[in-house]
Amino acid sequence: MKKNRFALLATGSFIGTLILLMYYTCTGYMNISMRDVFSIIVETIKDPKAAKETYGTLWYVVIEVRLPRILAAAIAGAALSIAGTGFQGVLLNPLADPYTLGISSGAALGAAMSIVFGWNFFGVITVQICAFLFALITLLIVLRMATLNGRVSPVSLVLAGVIISAFFSAALSFMKHLAGEEVGSIVFWLMGSFASKKWSEVIILLCFTILGFIISLFYSKDLNVLSLGDKNASSLGINTSRLRTTILITASLLSAITVSIAGIIGFIGLIIPHLVRMVTGPDNTKLMILSPLVGAALLATADNFSRAWLPAEVPIGTITALLGGPFFIFIFRKKLKGE
């Protein structure tokens, strides 16, 4: 794909996603016109207090309820897509996503433990911090397991991730068993949700996503060369172990922050890079730019489906799993046939 065409496509996707998010802000239990939503946002940016007084309930619904939720879903979609692109590029495995490494289940276990045991080391954000710490510990264990003679091989990395994932899933089941009355909150959280997200969470998510995006984009050309394999990449001047570690930590951070704020949302990190690759080809620079935009639009749409269009709210993780499962099988079969 030519550069100009790609620039046009990326700009179009960006504007399209913004319009989509605006439209979703209009929909819900209470229908609000696009014009009202627009002026509420503009007035609030100018002078929040005055806007609050002028619009009353409408202001509350748009600014405090819908926007944080819709933005959280969009940014989480972007973060998971960047993470998925990174994992796939580093593991040289088109089937990789935050789960292949066990990162998501590690983060989920950390959060579940803090809920069940009632930990309160870090005040109101204990759950988030536990999820994040466990994700990092998981990454260290997986990297440690996969490192031989100072080098990390892609195959042993996937294997280590699968082993850790299986172990943590068992531990999670045990947590659910221990939870008793609390089981409802854990289960809902495990299935993922953007309901009642706060602006503070949106900001945290946004900051880390931007950081992850910049790092991933910086190394995107190196990732292209890495797909020639370790030896070729090394002979082309790339420190493969360092590149791999950097991208893995970045992608894990993005996955962990997303899990800590919205629970487990599967398959976005797997599907989006694939869809985008079909259009742009395998160049990681293009993937790193376009995937987050498409991921944002898709996850916001899935969440809006649950929030505004279904009669009762369904956990977002369930929706992505229902969509993503068949897609995973499709890619898997395609890969099998290709080999």
Next chain:
Amino acid sequence: MDKKDILTAESVHYRIGEVSIIKDCSLKLDEGLFYGIIGPNGSGKTTLLDLLCDYRKYHTGEICLYGKPLNSYSKRDIARHIALVPQSFDIPFPFTVSDVIKMGRHPYIKRFSSFSKSDKALVDEVVGELELGDFLDRDFTTLSGGERQRVIFARALVQNTDIIFLDEATSNLDPFYCHSLLITINKWVREKKKTVLSVFHELNLASLYCDELFMMKDGKVKRAGRTGQIMTEENMKDIFRIESEIIQDSHKGKPFVMTRGII
């Protein structure tokens, strides 16, 4: 140190776990010659190439590039001096042939900048020389083993280094392309003063193209010297455990190994 010594190894040791793969290995490369490494399976040929191009880190001893220790160079600098053509390999994503060849310029291109005119000219020259023009838009993953090998060969030539390593780079090729690649690389050695170090499985191929040979066994360079002088029946016996007869090829005067049996 002699100015001509572009790459030297002194008593290099390398082990994986407790097993020594390379033991007390020494060699010296001069500018503008075609070197070959031959030796039985498991003698450490590929590992030695890996050490010499900094893909693996040696434990003791010293490897010097232009008189300076290899580990004093950055990865990128090494990639501007040494190119490697490995045995055939697979890539998981559908990059085009043109994408893959262009990656050979990676060590020279600054982040976020694009291909210059001279980069492009070099790519065109190599593509023309290796007759890959018709392949450029093909998906690399759909190519046959031999076609891939030619593409990866082009990728290394585009890197435009003084030293080129070949690791059984012609093993998947039919006789025409095998010789055509070796003739091309030989031309680069003569005309552009490149230095080539190539691992060969096929003894007579090594004999036909190499100026000098290293014979490896048990992680050591056991014999080194002019091809004509060390391709002997005795060395074949000691290194490869084969009974042979060395015939002088009437065309180019190269030694030709006829295997008569095993020991």
